Amino acid sequence: MLKLLLAFLTLTLPFLAHSFSPDHPTDRRVLVLLDDLAVKSSHSLFFKTLQSRGFDLDFKLADDPKIGLQRYGQYTYDALILFSPTVDRFGGSIDLAAILDFVDTGHDLIIAADTNASDLIRQISVECGVDFDEDPSAMVIDHTSYAVSDSEGDHTLIASDDFISSDVILGSKKIEASSILDNAPVLFKGIGHTINSENSLVLKVLSASPSAYSANPNSKLSSPPSLTGSSISLVSVVQARNNARVLISGSLSMFSDRFFRSKVQKAGSPDKHEKSANEQFLTELSKWVFHERGHLKAVNVRHHKVGEADEPAIYRINDDVEYSIEIYEWHGKSWEPYVADDVQVQFYMMSPYVLKTLSTDKKGNYFTAFKVPDVYGVFQFKVEYHRLGYTSVALSKQIPVRPFRHNEYERFIPAAYPYYGAAFTMMTGFFVFTVVHLYNK
Amino acid sequence: MVKPSSSSSSTSQDALALFNSLRSAYSATPTALKIIDLYVGFAVSTAIIQVVYMALVGSFPFNSFLSGVLSCIGTAVLAVCLRIQVNKENKEFKDLAPERAFADFVLCNLVLHLVIMNFLG
Known part of the structure; x- marks a missing residue:
């Protein structure tokens, strides 16, 4: 019995985890690394949409000493979700190089940073072509396109609807509120980043409005902010040359249940949306990142x-x-x-x-x-x-x-018959001339 | 002062005289050389006919055109060479027997037509 089980295991082990490939597109295992297990329940709606699409989520604390992406040289996961913006060191065998190797072998990655994002998360993002604002306490502030809120007055809760125009990344269904037909904005609260304009693999999916800037909301602005306007990207995606896909967001809370279910009213707009577009936006984006579309x-x-x-x-x-x-x-x-x-x-x-x-x-x-x-x-x-x-x-x-x-050239071309005739006439002429010349005497 | 009419009539008379003297001089040419001249004329006129034909229909089988025309030109050139060598008046080749000259002519013609047949395509 034990032998049978062992044989079964050795046979199936190579098929347990693969990066996306045409032969094994389904049954994917995802490792989710969290700062705090409370995120598992506070962001449950996002995780549920993944689980309902057949993904097997494995929740671990980021500093769990037993975590690892590989076992015996085989990747045990197909994708990695980093919902641990403040982690300084991962537990187990995971480090920067391990995560980069993971992406280099064609696996997918979702990174959510937040204010006070650790250097490690920033380094991973830089390797993907995304530079977060270097000021650790900076947030994206927008005094014109913020979401109206009773409790928060510093305009860091941004309502953005400046999406990339790509049906394949965001889905063909227009992002819209459930009750009102016009577009609902996506709520965002976190840090902004810029992408290198020479890097054609990185795409801005959700941009900040031209009036946005990145600064510490609790202190007076003494010098001009380093990141301003629509060059600030809120959510970016990367498609590497090996077709690995990476999603980088400057906000962990945009994945949360509270933002998914939140009513939203953009400042200066009379429309009150019953629900933000976060759920649809992130669900569609995760479908793209996990190769359910556009592969x-x-x-x-x-x-x-x-x-x-x-x-x-x-x-x-x-x-x-x-x-x-x-x-x-x-x-x-x-x-x-x-x-x-x-x-x-x-x-x-x-x-x-x-x-x-x-x-x-x-x-x-x-x-x-x-x-x-x-x-x-x-x-x-x-x-x-x-x-x-x-x-x-x-x-x-x-x-x-x-x-x-x-012997593949054309022979006996009708247009060439006069030339053939001339050549043979010359031969006959030569013969006749010879006879005449010899017997003329 | 010479009148134009007498001038033109004297020109035509000169041309006539020239032509007559040329014909009488040429009639003195041995028959063997006359035959060679006829042969050369035949080859050159065939070549001209082909060039005119090519100008009308285009140069598509260009190798055929070249071999057709070159066979005529080659024949004419070889015949002229033969005429130079068998001409009794020509002292340059007085040591060369006319039989030897004719043998050269035949050999060169054989080589020429071998090449032409290969190139005719």
Whole structure:
């Protein structure tokens, strides 16, 4: 019996945890590191939305000495949520390098910082391309687009609705209040950050309004604040080149039940929303971060000559080629056909000789036909598809192209008959001349 | 002062005289050389016909065009060479037997037509 169990374990152990991959997109285990176990209940709505989507959450204190991301060289978790803004050192084997390795191997990460965020959390964010305000007691303050509140008068509770315009990141359903049809804002209370403009992998998802600034709300402003205006990002996402996704928020409380359920009225606006957009915003964003949306896979790359089915090892110049590929998007439970009209294929040798937009049958199948250029050499079929919010599709397949063989040229061209005739006339003429010349004497 | 009409008539008379003297001089040419001249003329006119044809239809099978024209030109050149060598008046080749010159001519023609057939495509 024990033997059987052991055999079962050794067989299933490699399949217990994976980063997102086309073969193992489901059954994902998430490690949640908390400063205080009270967060588990105060932020329960957010955790429940994850659990209801089939994620297995493992709550641990951040300084628990037994935590670790790996065991025997295998990752035991697929994603990591850091709801521990003040932790200086993680317990167990987790440290900065371990978390970066975790992301480098394609795993996902959610970081929520807050005022007094520790250096460790800041360092992790910097490695992801996000710089939090260096002043530890600074908060984002906005005197024009704050949320009206009875208890708080320092305008640090911000009502922001400056979202990134991307359906794939935020979901196609408009973020709106449950009762009123117009857009409800997202409540935010925490520290702001900036993103490096040269880093194309980081995206501002929720920006502060132009009137926002980052400063300590309890002290008088003696010098101009370092972060101002809409360059302040409240929530950012990163999609690394290995398709690992990272969500970085400057506020832990925006994930809380209180903010999820809070009524909200933006200053200067007569609309009172029954519910903030936090729940929908963060749910949709977590779907994106955990690859339930915007993850593409390209399969069945095929190319062949027109009229043939088999893939040749080499093409000849001027061959007519058909190229087809299937692209699917993960929708949380199944792979659905991806529909777009801007997927292109290149026939590439140092530079694209052919660049064609693929036609699609709306069932995930993309195809086109083109003529191999009149140039021989080693070519590549290349598909480079990079779109905001989608994982990048980069495929290349090498194929040589040869010139005509000696016996493949056209023969007996009608237009050339006069030339053939002339050549043979000259031969006959030579023969006749020889005879005449010899017997003339 | 010379009248224009007499001038033009004297020019045409000069041309006629020149042409007549040329014809009488050429009639003295041996028949063997005349045959060679006929052969050269035939080759050159065939070449010209092909060039005109190419100008009309375009140069698509360019290798065929080249081999067709070059076979005519080559034939004409070789025939002219033969004519130079077998001409009795030409003292430069007086040591060369006309049979030897003809043998060279035949050999060169064979090589020429071999190349032309390869290139005709």
